[in-house]
Amino acid sequence: MDFTPEKILLIQFRQIGDVLLSAPAAEVLKANFPGAKIDFLTQAPSNQALERNPAIDEVLIYENGKPLKWLFEIRRRRYDLVIDLMSNPRSAFVTAISGARIKAGPAYTYSAWAYNLKLKLGSGQREYNPFFKIDLLSQLGLTRVFYPYPKCYPADEDLAWAQAAARDLRKADDHRPSGGGTKDEDRKLIAFSPASRRITRQWPAEHYARLAALVVQKTKAAVLVLWGPGEKALAESIVRMAAEPGVMLSPETATLSKLSALLKQTELLVANCNGAKHIAQASGIPTLGVYGSSRPESWTPPDDPQHQVVRNYGLACIACQKSDCAQALKCLKELAPETVFAKLEHMLGRAALK
Template sequence: MKDLTDFKPKRILACQLRQIGDVLLATPSLQLLKERYPDAELHLLTEKKCAPVLENNPHVDHVWEIDKKALKNPFKALAFYSKVGRSGYDLIVDFQQLPRCRWVILFSRAKVKLTMPPPWYNKPFYTHWGKTIYGYAAMCKASVIRPLGIEWNGERPKIWLSEAEKAWADKFIEQHGMQDKRFVTIDPSHRRITRLWPARHFAGLIKLIREQHPNLKFFMLYGPGEKDVAEDVAAQAGEGSIVSDHMLSLREMAAVQARAALHIGNCSAPRHFAVAVDTPSLVIHGATGFGWRFPSDEHISLCKDIECKSCNKNQCDTRECLEEFYPEDCIESALKLLKFKMS
């Protein structure tokens, strides 16, 4: 493959679809691409539900939003992918090799179509690929663009909040009886049972923390269909636990997390938002590995040390890694992290 270190694209398309956390984890690569090619236009192809993550991002000039409902008709879908692919890109960076990304690439005449090492059946879609570097997920994504002479140097995911969003968060926090850096966000939900720490354990950890910080509040985060989980944790935890009737949008959640002293939760998108707004995080791992943890002392991942840990399975009969991993196993790390923002 031809060396790309002297390649000078004028128009770049990056492809990163689901999930929301994955799009946020791609923001360091978008930053590095823009820094490498400051005069180039940088566009992103993603799903509509993920687009809010990119609002106000100074490194992205345009976002192509895939609306899956609007594109149910295959002819409309092909027309959309054709329009994107034929938008004059010199460089396409595909972080996933998903079918919808490949349709765009198929329609494109980009000189360089870059991705991670593809299986044999995907090789015809791409012109270049480089060796994957495994580790932190954002670093792994950034290894895709190493053939361009770009290296990841610890850049963190980031979400750019507007002054209006920050002001909204200040008012929201005050309305719910919380104070800046004197509350913890709790993310007790997950769609996978093998990544879901029991509600009673979240409640138990809240009680242990309150023994040391009785004035600290705990704000429950939840998404569509998850309010009952948040209410269950709050009911078991008792005093100091807050569940808002208003389900926060992605950007509202980020703005609230930016004011928190700590984020505690399962391995899901809010943990990446905590990194993006510079709030310490404590994450309980079940089946997932530690590649999702940002490498910093302010972000701690914990799991039960058993033989089958990080199995990455979606079903389990015992869920020992979660059921038998207790609040007492986490309290020391939680109190340590609280010192970062409350000292």
């Protein structure tokens, strides 16, 4: 690229985890073009993943059903460089009509028509999603290429709310008899995020319940079952099936900022391949990912002992990346809670939990 852009637009419409994992691209671009205005086009509620990010000047929230509005709005802003990180038909179309001098995106066959700078896909690129995107951006001729992890920036009021909520939860956790050696305020909280948009990524609720019971029966930790909009019934069922006082329902985390803030009060998150796992990683919290159809290499920071994976390695169809299953979800249903607990126990350190 033979010029220095003054206005840059990144495009990733959804999902909230994917948008969060795209944010490091803005950090790299800001380091290379410190004088440029860097905007990000996304949709609600995924815009929450970009709030208070110092590398992004403005977050634009795309509205469905108003394509002409956005056609004129993007062209009016006169971007020099538009980078399509999503590369689906809609994001490719917005890139194509942007009027930008450079329209860049991955050279997939179905979207390459939209770009005058086709970013080549090759075997040398890193698989972890944020790093893969940065490898694509390196083809812009960047002088500084580095690989930052995603970061969350919860609001101060949410950090204060989470501290108070965690304090109250620890006081409510009376599952150990008095004299058990751990004060309420020192009780470790292990968070669970059991929801997923895809059945091929959702470990069964009864398995989460059994794992929660194992945690409170065999360690000094308590379990906090997280839930957001539309997820309360699932979380409540896990608390009910666990039938242990130390397995508690979290307060609702209706925003990414609240979820990030509450996660910062916990020791570790056990989760499916979902947005909460990415938010925990971006909040500096260790994660244990329970994987079925998805590839952990794409969604887990590489070579980082704080972020571990457990899955049913014995199945030939593991990591099929499908949204439905002809094998009765064996990869998830046959992954025993005891197997996951062994991994969790190793991560936390047995001596600290006895």
